[in-house]
Amino acid sequence: QETIDKIAAGEVIERPSSVVKELVENSIDAGATAVTVEIKEGGISLIRITDNGSGIEKEQVSLAFLRHSTSKIRSVEDLLSVSSLGFRGEALSSISAVAQVELITKTVSDITGIRYVIEGSIEKEKEEIGAPDGTTFLVKNLFYNTPARKKFLKTPQTEAGYISALVERLALSHPDISFKLIVNNQTKLHTSGNSNPKDVIYQIYGRDITSSLIELNAKTDLFEVSGFIGKPVISRGNRNFENYFINERYIKSSLIAKSIEDAYKNFLMQHQYPFCVLYFTFDGKLLDVNVHPTKMELRFSENEGIYQTLYDCIHEKLLHRDH
Ligand code: ADP
């Protein structure tokens, strides 16, 4: 069982940011309105995720760490349309196979909480303790028992950079949740959770970007889109400042990127890549569900139409922007 878990972990948990992604997605699924991510040494020595979500029932705690145990029922077709982010019941078993994990959790209806320690898939401690409502995961010494995997990690600064980028995307895709990121005891990001995406953009990118944004709101035959577009502050551009969320997921799509870039070309002057934070809603029928769900590059079934419709939306908006 341990070996199987270790192998399975290789597919789900590649680096510290994978741990953060899985745990924060669980917090979101648990209905949290506030999530704190704390890391040390790029998340390699320590990751702590605290949420104020539902908590885990006492009897479910050990079970949650078994492979393929999930409290979330869903089908493959649902993946891109349902709101639940988890789908395999593999995250906790994988993380606990390759790290030292401590969990403290309490549901609203329970008076006491549970503290649970599991290391390399082996249960170490389980005790009742006083705890606030919600869940805290402490993940220490990632890959301590798989040195070959540990060797593939980048420097702590680079790993911390991946985690920052991830938490920023999570905050942008969930403006209704307050996210806090603490790196080596320093608060790097704290979003308000007041549901206004523009506030999250301000909290991440600052005033220069936020002040030049154009708001987009459109409903077409193929999709709905809302959000903001603008010029990046730095001239040396890349697609890192293009953020799209499709049905609430952060997704890469060269089709969508190209359409926005082409529409923006005449307005960008020396810049090649626009800044944008755009939220799309697509009918599931237009999305290719055969793409592996953890892959972030998405394919569509009506490429031409989507490209042109989005191009027109943005072109129109830029032509008639008030200046
Ligand atoms: P999945 O998310 O696919 O169900 P995971 O291995 O990520 O599988 O989690 C296993 C189970 O543990 C979840 O289905 C959920 O019931 C529970 N769980 C994990 N994290 C949390 C959390 N932060 N709050 C509440 N329940 C959680």
Ligand code: MG
């Ligand atoms: Mg999960």
